[in-house]
Amino acid sequence: MSEIEKLLAPVVEEIKKGKHVTFFNGAGISTSAGIPDFRSPKTGLYDNLAKLNLPFAEAVFDIDYFRDSPEAFYTVAEELFPGNFLPTKYHFLIKLFQDKKQLRRVYTQNIDTLERISGVDEEHLIEAHGSFAKNHCIECSKEMPTEELKKHMLNKHINNGIPLCPSCKGYVKPDIVFFGEGLPEALFETWDKDQDEVEVAFVAGTSLSVYPFSSLPSELDHHCHRVLVNKEAVGSFKRKKDVVLLHDCDEVATTLCEMLGWSSDLEALLEEAKTQFAKKAQLAKKAQLAKKAQLAKKAQLAKKDDKDDEKEEGEEEQNKEGEEEEEVNTDTDKEDKRQAIVDSLEEAISKLDIKDRY
Numbered sequence: 442m443s444e445i446e447k448l449l450a451p452v453v454e455e456i457k458k459g460k461h462v463t464f465f466n467g468a469g470i471s472t473s474a475g476i477p478d479f480r481s482p483k484t485g486l487y488d489n490l491a492k493l494n495l496p497f498a499e500a501v502f503d504i505d506y507f508r509d510s511p512e513a514f515y516t517v518a519e520e521l522f523p524g525n526f527l528p529t530k531y532h533f534l535i536k537l538f539q540d541k542k543q544l545r546r547v548y549t550q551n552i553d554t555l556e557r558i559s560g561v562d563e564e565h566l567i568e569a570h571g572s573f574a575k576n577h578c579i580e581c582s583k584e585m586p587t588e589e590l591k592k593h594m595l596n597k598h599i600n601n602g603i604p605l606c607p608s609c610k611g612y613v614k615p616d617i618v619f620f621g622e623g624l625p626e627a628l629f630e631t632w633d634k635d636q637d638e639v640e641v642a643f644v645a646g647t648s649l650s651v652y653p654f655s656s657l658p659s660e661l662d663h664h665c666h667r668v669l670v671n672k673e674a675v676g677s678f679k680r681k682k683d684v685v686l687l688h689d690c691d692e693v694a695t696t697l698c699e700m701l702g703w704s705s706d707l708e709a710l711l712e713e714a715k716t717q718f719a720k721k722a723q724l725a726k727k728a729q730l731a732k733k734a735q736l737a738k739k740a741q742l743a744k745k746d747d748k749d750d751e752k753e754e755g756e757e758e759q760n761k762e763g764e765e766e767e768e769v770n771t772d773t774d775k776e777d778k779r780q781a782i783v784d785s786l787e788e789a790i791s792k793l794d795i796k797d798r799y
């Protein structure tokens with residue numbers, strides 16, 4: 442029996458009796474999906490942002506800074522945007538608890554929406570720091586559908602890719618909670634209901650350093666079985682029933698599924714997600730190629746038109762036409778640059794893999 446199995450045994454017994462599980466998720470559960478952990482010093486997102494010359498590292502998620510310079514946020518938003526990452530085994534473990542009707546709630550600090558992507562229903566989900574699922578204008582609060590926001594983001598020709606509210610021209614931002622903004626009401630309302638009712642709690646991949654999320658596990662009733670899954674010991678897990686697993690989240694998910702007899706269910710969820718993910722990536726690639734071909738054709742036609750005009754209109758007009766042609770070329774250049782960004786994103790997606798990941 443492995444160390445993880447030994448430590449998990451009493452908890453597994455409770456789960457087998459039908460007890461419901463509540464999850465408390467931090468960035469650590471998403472690192473194996475390729476999403477950078479905001480606070481880990483070397484791979485941290487903030488370090489990658491150093492190039493942007495921010496006045497202070499957290500500025501990228503600061504609401505006052507965003508009002509003046511939304512570019513910083515929109516530079517990283519592209520990388521963070523949901524859809525570019527495949528959920529991890531740990532996320533699918535949570536989905537399995539939902540499928541088995543033994544999921545009470547998921548409290549997550551993560552804004553990557555991987556819980557949603559793995560199929561966890563909204564009724565079970567509290568995104569304590571908001572998410573990319575919805576977007577609003579910071580001035581008049583008008584909502585912008587995510588598809589529309591994405592279109593703006595990728596179209597660097599217009600306002601540098603920063604989405605503007607169609608009503609008031611204010612900046613639009615996804616509903617992730619920035620520094621300087623209040624946390625969602627739903628967090629407090631649901632916590633009031635859940636606090637004394639949680640039977641089994643899995644706290645994973647979090648440094649438990651961000652208040653108020655950090656205090657939730659300690660507010661749980663003493664009858665609750667609390668399990669900490671993290672690379673290092675954090676918080677105070679010294680109660681008699683507490684289990685501390687200083688291991689990788691995905692490793693724990695695998696072991697737990699084995700112990701519960703859920704391994705094939707977990708595999709099935711993973712396989713299905715990978716297939717869908719690959720299909721989506723393929724479709725996106727196809728659409729991009731089609732667009733590229735269309736643009737190339739357009740540019741060619743524009744050049745041909747210019748040449749025809751030249752023949753008809755003689756030398757006087759030539760200078761002006763030269764300018765027009767140059768304009769078309771500049772547009773093509775911009776499109777090439779945009780394409781390069783899209784390509785590198787795509788490469789990142791393909792690296793996420795698909796086969797060797799798990």
Ligand SMILES: [Zn+2]
Pocket residue numbers: 578579580581582583606607608609610611
């Ligand atoms: Zn507005």
